[in-house]
Amino acid sequence: MNRKQFSNIAKALSDPRRLEIFKVIAKSREISCGAIADKFPIGQPTVSHHLKLLSDCGLVSVRKDGQHSFYSADPDVFKGYINELWKVIPGSASGHIESA
């Protein structure tokens, strides 16, 4: 993971609303843009904008099926972000995977 992706992921998770959206996606196996928009008091274009940021940084994947776009969380990218975090603090010997 390069610096750009790391900062983009950190930035993506730093907005409370976007974090909640990501949590909803992570809890669902797959979920559409409209289904997400129904859960929050913000417009569909705003949700679409957040989804673009989440997919641009790799946290979520998109599968298009007809007129729907189904979003799902990519746990490997998310765990990769956590793994990068462990590298920030030296001598932190618990909980992380050195190789991944």
Add this chain to the structure above:
Amino acid sequence: MNRKQFSNIAKALSDPRRLEIFKVIAKSREISCGAIADKFPIGQPTVSHHLKLLSDCGLVSVRKDGQHSFYSADPDVFKGYINELWKVIPGSASGHIESA
């Protein structure tokens, strides 16, 4: 850790320069504002600003000694952030501490 602190930490780590500053602090046991400013091509007021954000969110602690302010990383807060991250992805059973 509440939502505000979580998003503030994520935001603090999302700026590349600020992340580098935090890494420098984490690698040092203690380091002053000026010593940090010497390591980057940005002004002392800007460094002081970044340090304020890092200390406001709890990632670093400050110890004043005379005219110096010595900054040090708080690994517990940092690990607390990582622990909150594990709660975002359901069913991630490795690497995190459930109780902390």
Add this chain to the structure above:
DNA sequence: TTGATATATTGACATACGTAGATATAATTG
């Protein structure tokens, strides 16, 4: 094909952010 539905894009606006310059505050040194 026409109308309805799902999603993405564009433009605009208010706010926040990163940075620099100047200055203030505080402490050390002569």
Add this chain to the structure above:
DNA sequence: CAATTATATCTACGTATGTCAATATATCAA
């Protein structure tokens, strides 16, 4: 006390961000 040094604060500026309204694009249904 005066001068120097270390840090913090204030103001300003260009840029980015979150949101909405309007619209475009694409797909389904009748």
